[in-house]
Amino acid sequence: MITASAPGKIILFGEHAVVYDKIGIACAVNKKFLAKVSPIKENLLIFVAKDLGVEHSLTQKQLFAFWEKVDDLKNNKKFEEIREIWQKDRLPPSLFVIASILKKYGFSGMKIEGESEIPKNLGSSSAAFAATSLALLTFLEQSPSKQEVSDWAYLGDVLAHGGTPSGIDNSVVTYGGYIKYKKSEGIQQLSIDFKIPLLIVNSGKKAETGKTVPYIREQLKKNPDLVNPILNSLNKISEQALMALQSHDLQEIGRLMTKYYTTLKKLDISTPELDNIIKIALENKALGAKPTGGWGGGCCLILAKNQQELVNLKNKFKEVGFDSFQAEIGIEGVKIIN
Numbered sequence: 001m002i003t004a005s006a007p008g009k010i011i012l013f014g015e016h017a018v019v020y021d022k023i024g025i026a027c028a029v030n031k032k033f034l035a036k037v038s039p040i041k042e043n044l045l046i047f048v049a050k051d052l053g054v055e056h057s058l059t060q061k062q063l064f065a066f067w068e069k070v071d072d073l074k075n076n077k078k079f080e081e082i083r084e085i086w087q088k089d090r091l092p093p094s095l096f097v098i099a100s101i102l103k104k105y106g107f108s109g110m111k112i113e114g115e116s117e118i119p120k121n122l123g124s125s126s127a128a129f130a131a132t133s134l135a136l137l138t139f140l141e142q143s144p145s146k147q148e149v150s151d152w153a154y155l156g157d158v159l160a161h162g163g164t165p166s167g168i169d170n171s172v173v174t175y176g177g178y179i180k181y182k183k184s185e186g187i188q189q190l191s192i193d194f195k196i197p198l199l200i201v202n203s204g205k206k207a208e209t210g211k212t213v214p215y216i217r218e219q220l221k222k223n224p225d226l227v228n229p230i231l232n233s234l235n236k237i238s239e240q241a242l243m244a245l246q247s248h249d250l251q252e253i254g255r256l257m258t259k260y261y262t263t264l265k266k267l268d269i270s271t272p273e274l275d276n277i278i279k280i281a282l283e284n285k286a287l288g289a290k291p292t293g294g295w296g297g298g299c300c301l302i303l304a305k306n307q308q309e310l311v312n313l314k315n316k317f318k319e320v321g322f323d324s325f326q327a328e329i330g331i332e333g334v335k336i337i338n
Helices: 060-075 079-089 093-105 124-139 146-160 168-175 209-222 224-246 250-267 272-283 307-319
Strands: 002-013 024-039 045-049 054-058 110-116 178-182 186-190 198-202 288-291 299-303 324-326
Touching (some): 002 124, 024 124, 093 146, 124 146, 124 168, 168 178, 186 224, 198 307, 224 250, 272 288, 307 324
Parallel strands (some): 045 110
Antiparallel strands (some): 002 024, 024 110, 024 178, 178 186, 198 324, 288 299
């Protein structure tokens, strides 16, 4: 059996803007996806996604027929029809990534199991694609580079994000640590060597990345005079945030987090739950707060002044019914663990 793990991720600054060649700053977070690949006697692919409650047993013919159908829809940018396949037949994007790898390197009997502890919208999909790709490629006696694993994970994100992923998610779960990312420049790994007292609060609603990314794309087409200045403002905030992170200025990081929230909120992708979390955080001495990832649901990042204030904030969110956890960030990326 080959087992690989990949971390979740948070986008500190840059979500949505990064799709349009603006700066994104992201880091790996201490929640993991595990992928296990083992041989079986039957000439079948047994695919089990425990976190999704999905199990399939597919012949080579069935798997490659699925691949051909989805690949045709992808090439014709019919992402809503792909989403319907997931919902109707419970065939997730991970299975397309697996099929793509097996088409290249050859089909054999195996069982692939995935299990996640990553909350939705903290890179759970990208982590699944990266860990599954590394485990499968290693099982097939390949020796993939980090970039190759990241590229396979990106293929999954194309489906999961409705056609236009930025590339930041697959990059950070693969490489780990902290990264600066820009589409036209690729990734730059950052040396951030101080602990950030960060609380992650779950809104209780699933993030809608596959809807919010296409929604902003449509807004940009219809009203570029509104959207482009907002994207440019978000980029300036991210540039300032990079300097604040490198100088360990918590007050400035917090101020810029909140500014990023109020600026991106103008594009109408927040929710009452996300807005309420931000309000509670700022009313209870947080230095700053913002949603992370796709918005439309998901999680918020809350920056505390220190460890004691973080505990106080965690208790406050528990009182009002929101789950939260302290994030250990900047951890190692995808790896084989056996």
